[in-house]
Amino acid sequence: MQRFQKLKYYLDSALKINASDIHLVAWNSPVYRINGKLAPEKSPALTPPQIEDIVLPLLSPKQAQQFETSSEIDLSFQIDENNSFRANLYRQRGHLSASIRIIPCVIRSLSELGIPAIAAKLTQRYSGLILIVGRAGQGKTTTLAHMVDHINRERAARIITIEDPIEFIYKSKLGLIVQREVGTDTASFASGLKSALRQDPDVVVIGEMRDLESISMALTTADTGHLVLATLHASDAIEAINRIIDVYPGDKQNHIRVQLAESLSAIIGQQLLPPKDGAGQVLATEVCIPNLAIRNLIRRNAPAEIRGQMETGRDGMYTLEQNLNSLLKLGSITKETAQSHAKYPQFITP
Numbered sequence: 001m002q003r004f005q006k007l008k009y010y011l012d013s014a015l016k017i018n019a020s021d022i023h024l025v026a027w028n029s030p031v032y033r034i035n036g037k038l039a040p041e042k043s044p045a046l047t048p049p050q051i052e053d054i055v056l057p058l059l060s061p062k063q064a065q066q067f068e069t070s071s072e073i074d075l076s077f078q079i080d081e082n083n084s085f086r087a088n089l090y091r092q093r094g095h096l097s098a099s100i101r102i103i104p105c106v107i108r109s110l111s112e113l114g115i116p117a118i119a120a121k122l123t124q125r126y127s128g129l130i131l132i133v134g135r136a137g138q139g140k141t142t143t144l145a146h147m148v149d150h151i152n153r154e155r156a157a158r159i160i161t162i163e164d165p166i167e168f169i170y171k172s173k174l175g176l177i178v179q180r181e182v183g184t185d186t187a188s189f190a191s192g193l194k195s196a197l198r199q200d201p202d203v204v205v206i207g208e209m210r211d212l213e214s215i216s217m218a219l220t221t222a223d224t225g226h227l228v229l230a231t232l233h234a235s236d237a238i239e240a241i242n243r244i245i246d247v248y249p250g251d252k253q254n255h256i257r258v259q260l261a262e263s264l265s266a267i268i269g270q271q272l273l274p275p276k277d278g279a280g281q282v283l284a285t286e287v288c289i290p291n292l293a294i295r296n297l298i299r300r301n302a303p304a305e306i307r308g309q310m311e312t313g314r315d316g317m318y319t320l321e322q323n324l325n326s327l328l329k330l331g332s333i334t335k336e337t338a339q340s341h342a343k344y345p346q347f348i349t350p
Helices: 002-016 048-058 061-070 118-122 140-154 189-196 212-223 237-246 250-263 292-299 303-311 320-330 335-341
Strands: 021-024 031-034 037-040 072-078 083-092 095-104 128-134 158-163 176-181 203-206 227-233 264-273 282-288
Touching: 002 021, 002 048, 002 083, 002 095, 021 048, 048 083, 048 095, 061 072, 118 140, 118 264, 128 140, 128 212, 128 237, 128 250, 140 158, 140 203, 140 227, 140 264, 158 189, 189 203, 189 212, 203 212, 212 227, 212 250, 227 237, 237 250, 237 264, 237 282, 237 303, 250 264, 250 292, 264 320, 264 335, 282 303, 282 320, 292 303, 320 335
Parallel strands: 128 227, 128 264, 158 176, 158 203, 203 227
Antiparallel strands: 021 031, 021 095, 031 037, 072 083, 083 095, 264 282
């Protein structure tokens, strides 16, 4: 704790004002993100030596060497039992800078966060691939953590997570949880996943599907009768399907379409929106549950037609625009917000 002393001032400040992120950049005042908006602190700009004094104590000797080599590093740390943090250290214009995300240690329920009720039902599945998708900073990791916690509380399952870095710290309840960090406990997502198959898992959790190797191992793990939960950077469900297929060489894409059509169990897409009253953030979601028709559309390489199936509402599905309209009717968001965040603004009702 003593080594975080200078950083603790900014961490405490962020917690007091309910910030989600802290940005420390040379020759700028500290900047916080509150309810999705940047808020600079009214204080003098930080010099490069000041940022080094604040941030470098976070690094172990091994991490310091890695940062010296690559000029960037991801890590997580904890200052008390209530809050943990994820940090990305990097250089800009030759100077050390840092972005720090606040991760609450107390995991709230799925309903408290506005995560769709179907997410709890999905955690009852025993096999298949469930994806949480969205752009960076849209709460994908939080949704994933709450689904994992739900399984941990409800089922006697062996759960293995592969993360970079570890953010939420779980305590085994009905389930038995093993958390492995890329770079510390395993060399890569792909190697961690390959090893996980030999560790008697019921559920495998992938912090992020990033590349061909991790995507291939995720599909293989789901194909072998395990439940796989993962996040993926994609704006919506259809883009997620396209991105998975496009990562493969052209001559392998037909095979992957068939494999994905068989193994995919659900896609939850999400965005965090500014609320009408200006307090907090509102979660907007979409849900795709591959039924027989959607699986056939994936095999036939007709992902654009999936939207029509989602609009029917079968099996608990809905599109982002349908959810935005619901939030608009509830008075949770403004029409301007709904239209600016919709992929198809023409479907936002007056």
